[in-house]
Amino acid sequence: MRQPVVKRVRQVPPARRAKAVRDATPRSRLTTAVRSARLWLRDLGGRTVVLLTGAVVVVAAVAVTGYFLSRTETARHLPDTRARSYKDVDACLLTGKDGITAGTTAAQVWEGMQDASLTTHARVSYVPVTGEQSAANAGPYLNGLLQRSCDLVLAAGGPQVTAAERAAPLHRTVDFVLVDDGGSGPKPTGSARNADSGKGSGNITFAHPGDGLRAEVAGTVERRIAARG
Missing domain, CATH: 3.40.50.2300 (Response regulator)
Structure with missing residues (x-):
């Protein structure tokens, strides 16, 4: 007569289980965010994405140009005291x-x-x-x-x-x-x-x-x- 097979269930310590949940939560949120962004971009269409990308590039260029112009203006209003000629x-x-x-x-x-x-x-x-x-x-x-x-x-x-x-x-x-x-x-x-x-x-x-x-x-x-x- 065959002996019944007893399955052993591996017990996961509560602390490890809590850690696994915590680690999974950020990954799940990141995965959800990426999936949502992809769906949103797909819904917008190619032309809209191109326009948005161009707008971002223009804003960045304006910011960089303004930064360097401000530095130039500051330098222009601070004359070198050693520049006096004799x-x-x-x-x-x-x-x-x-x-x-x-x-x-x-x-x-x-x-x-x-x-x-x-x-x-x-x-x-x-x-x-x-x-x-x-x-x-x-x-x-x-x-x-x-x-x-x-x-x-x-x-x-x-x-x-x-x-x-x-x-x-x-x-x-x-x-x-x-x-x-x-x-x-x-x-x-x-x-x-x-x-x-x-x-x-x-x-x-x-x-x-x-x-x-x-x-x-x-x-x-x-x-x-x-x-x-």
């Missing part, structure tokens, strides 16, 4: 050891030179005389400016003015603007001789220290550069 004219200042420290005569001269640079686009620079504050020691520094082809040489301070006044007759193509700050150094004879008029002869101009020095230097530099053409 004339081939150099105005160089020779100062004492303190340079252009605020409150000094040289600081006023430097401010006037900067004002003139904004108007004329001339390049401006300065060099302080270090070490002994004498005309003899200022001479090599002045020669350095002349070798750099400075078109205008401004000197602030007794020793610097003395050195520049001695060199001026030897460099007729260079304009000199001299400002004696009334320090303890030797007084240049030219400055004393022209103290009333504020002007020297030839390629030398004397400026007066004081409250109006900045404007006087700016005006003198502008006139000298204009005379050069």
Whole structure:
């Protein structure tokens, strides 16, 4: 007599069954969405699909074009601060050891030179005389400016003015603007001789220290550069 066959049913743990349901749900939703989209496109017809595709392409192109145009406009309204152009004219200042420290005569001269640079686009620079504050020691520094082809040489301070006044007759193509700050150094004879008029002869101009020095230097530099053409 044959024994009855007993079928064993494999029991799936509840946790695994729940996971299988969760995994199947997104796939089912995705499958349903794809099937619905295909049916919708088929119902629309080929011509409508082409029109919709073209519309999408046009919208994307407009968006991309607008993006690049906006970047171009932004760049156009932000000028490069380094784009300022200068004339081939150099105005160089020779100062004492303190340079252009605020409150000094040289600081006023430097401010006037900067004002003139904004108007004329001339390049401006300065060099302080270090070490002994004498005309003899200022001479090599002045020669350095002349070798750099400075078109205008401004000197602030007794020793610097003395050195520049001695060199001026030897460099007729260079304009000199001299400002004696009334320090303890030797007084240049030219400055004393022209103290009333504020002007020297030839390629030398004397400026007066004081409250109006900045404007006087700016005006003198502008006139000298204009005379050069």
